Amino acid sequence: MxxxxxxxxxxxxxxxxxxxxxxxxxxxxxxxxxxxxxxxxxxxxxxxxxxxxxxxxxxxxxxxxxxxxxxxxxxxxxxxxxxxxxxxxxxxxxxxxxxxxxxxxxxxxxxxxxxxxxxxxxxxxxxxxxxxxxxxxxxxxxxxxxxxxxxxxxxxxxxxxxxxxxxxxxxxxxxxxxxxxxxxxxxxxxxxxxxxxxxxxxxxxxxxxxxxxxxxxxxxxxxxxxxxxxxxxxxxxxxxxxxxxLPPVKDLMTGTFATIDITQSLDEAIQTMIDQQDNDIPIVDQDHKYVGMLDLFSALKQKERKIKDVLTNQKTIVETTAMEQVISDELLEHQAMIPVVSNDDKVVGIIKREKWLEVLQHFYQLKRGGQ
CATH class of the missing domain: 3.40.50.300 (P-loop containing nucleotide triphosphate hydrolases)
Structure with a gap:
């Protein structure tokens, strides 16, 4: 210092x-x-x-x-x-x-x-x-x-x-x-x-x-x-x-979230999402690194399958990402939740769609002079 x-x-x-x-x-x-x-x-x-x-x-x-x-x-x-x-x-x-x-x-x-x-x-x-x-x-x-x-x-x-x-x-x-x-x-x-x-x-x-x-x-x-x-x-x-x-990623994300290990069963994942009242949940491997997202509706339709067969390879934000890049990528167009990962691919937080839309609304109001 x-x-x-x-x-x-x-x-x-x-x-x-x-x-x-x-x-x-x-x-x-x-x-x-x-x-x-x-x-x-x-x-x-x-x-x-x-x-x-x-x-x-x-x-x-x-x-x-x-x-x-x-x-x-x-x-x-x-x-x-x-x-x-x-x-x-x-x-x-x-x-x-x-x-x-x-x-x-x-x-x-x-x-x-x-x-x-x-x-x-x-x-x-x-x-x-x-x-x-x-x-x-x-x-x-x-x-x-x-x-x-x-x-x-x-x-x-x-x-x-x-x-x-x-x-x-x-x-x-x-x-x-x-x-x-x-x-x-x-x-x-x-x-x-x-x-x-x-x-x-x-x-x-x-x-x-x-x-x-x-x-x-x-x-x-x-x-x-x-x-x-x-x-x-x-x-x-x-x-x-x-x-x-735009606020930094750390101000948008919540650090309180659940993850599911890819080796767990779909029934366990479904129960966790119900308990958390979330439609999506990050999936991690045994080293706690992010491997994808699981959505509740896909899990319910394919309960007989394994998590690795159902998860989606959803886009993430690295915690050092500029939020302007997120806008240009239209990252949330089809995502209800964005996982935020560290440089070593570990999930450090999530950004929920409603929070991001609230920030975007405020951002564009300011760009238009509040009109």
């Missing part, structure tokens, strides 16, 4: 870049700093690895004051991704990614394993890309290398200063999606600077909106879209985005 307490930054010419900044960057979250040019977002980020020092206040990383940490050691403990990537053109992709592990004197075999693992993580075959040079890669591929180079020494914190802004729109969108997916695996504390509100909404767990060295508002994308703090925030977000926030 990173905490900024009462931070002020005043330059030698008297310019006050930051005024009384109080922030917490929670472990394992993507924290996006956003605001107009000169608002202090990049300065705030550079304080964290002491590329610049603050004038007043205190910054703690896991409870330790960063002023007590050697700046070089501090920077080696943090990954840093910048807009122009900064790959060394005369070095292979392997050597670029291995830069900090080599400085830390890691074992050669450990370095090779780590580089190959990271390349695979961003869907770049090590056998194909390990010995290439940056000039042989596309802009999007180079930026992927920039990201995994920042991960190579296994830092707990990654700083990202407008890393995708120089890319074309398609590459940029792909890398945004890649970052969100990657974060599910690496679970790092990420501080991400951008000027693009759509990017912030797409990737952030916490958005921090800044203006003239102050934090104007902070919160989840849903919180900020639903409740902008003032006219500046409304204008910065843009009227077209306001009211368009």
């Amino acid at each position: 990173i905490q900024l307490k009462g931070i002020h930054k005043v330059y030698d010419d008297g310019f006050q870049a930051l005024q009384d900044i109080n922030l917490t960057f929670e472990e394992g979250k993507i924290n996006v700093l956003i605001g107009p040019s000169g608002c202090g977002k990049t300065t705030t980020m550079k304080l964290l690895n002491r590329l610049t020092d603050y004038t007043e206040g205190q910054i703690l990383i896991d409870g330790k004051d960063i002023q007590q940490i050697n700046p070089i050691e501090l920077r080696r403990q943090m990954g840093y991704v910048i807009q122009n990537i900064g790959l060394f053109p005369h070095m292979t992709i392997f050597d670029n990614v291995a830069t900090v592990p080599k400085l830390l004197k890691w074992d050669k075999q450990k370095i090779k394993q780590k580089v190959d693992e990271l390349l695979r993580m961003v869907n770049l075959d090590p056998e194909v890309y390990r010995d290439r040079y940056p000039a042989e890669l596309s802009g999007g591929q180079q930026q992927r290398i920039g990201v995994i180079r920042a991960l190579a020494a296994e830092p707990s914190t990654i700083l990202m200063d407008e890393p995708f802004s120089a890319l074309d729109p398609i590459s940029r969108e792909q890398l945004q999606e890649e970052l969100v997916r990657l974060q599910q695996e690496i679970n790092k504390t990420i501080v991400f600077v951008t000027h693009d509100m759509d990017e912030a909404i797409k990737i952030a767990d916490q958005i921090i909106i800044m203006k003239s060295g102050h934090v104007v508002q902070k919160g989840s994308p849903q919180e900020i879209l639903a409740n902008p703090a003032n006219d500046f925030v409304k204008e910065f977000i843009g009227e077209e985005r306001l009211g368009s926030a």
